[in-house]
Amino acid sequence: MRLSTFIWILCIAAAGIIVYSIYYTLVIARTQKAVNQYDGSVDEKVQSHPYFRNPVFIAFIVFFLLMGLLIMYFSFK
Numbered sequence: 001m002r003l004s005t006f007i008w009i010l011c012i013a014a015a016g017i018i019v020y021s022i023y024y025t026l027v028i029a030r031t032q033k034a035v036n037q038y039d040g041s042v043d044e045k046v047q048s049h050p051y052f053r054n055p056v057f058i059a060f061i062v063f064f065l066l067m068g069l070l071i072m073y074f075s076f077k
Contacts, residue, residue: 003011052058
């Protein structure tokens with residue numbers, strides 16, 4: 001199955017955005033030094049499970065699960 005030109009353009013644009021985002025994140029991370037201070041108080045439930053209660057990690061997990069399901073669906077279609 002051949003991909004159309006439109007899909008190739010979208011793939012290249014998405015890859016470019018991802019590369020730029022990673023580069024920009026690394027540049028910002030280098031310029032900002034972390035100090036051993038918190039911005040505010042953190043709930044005890046979040047402190048006990050910092051990864052499970054983080055909405056960013058949950059969004060990434062949901063995204064990759066949905067992408068995996070879509071890939072499996074279209075590969076066995």
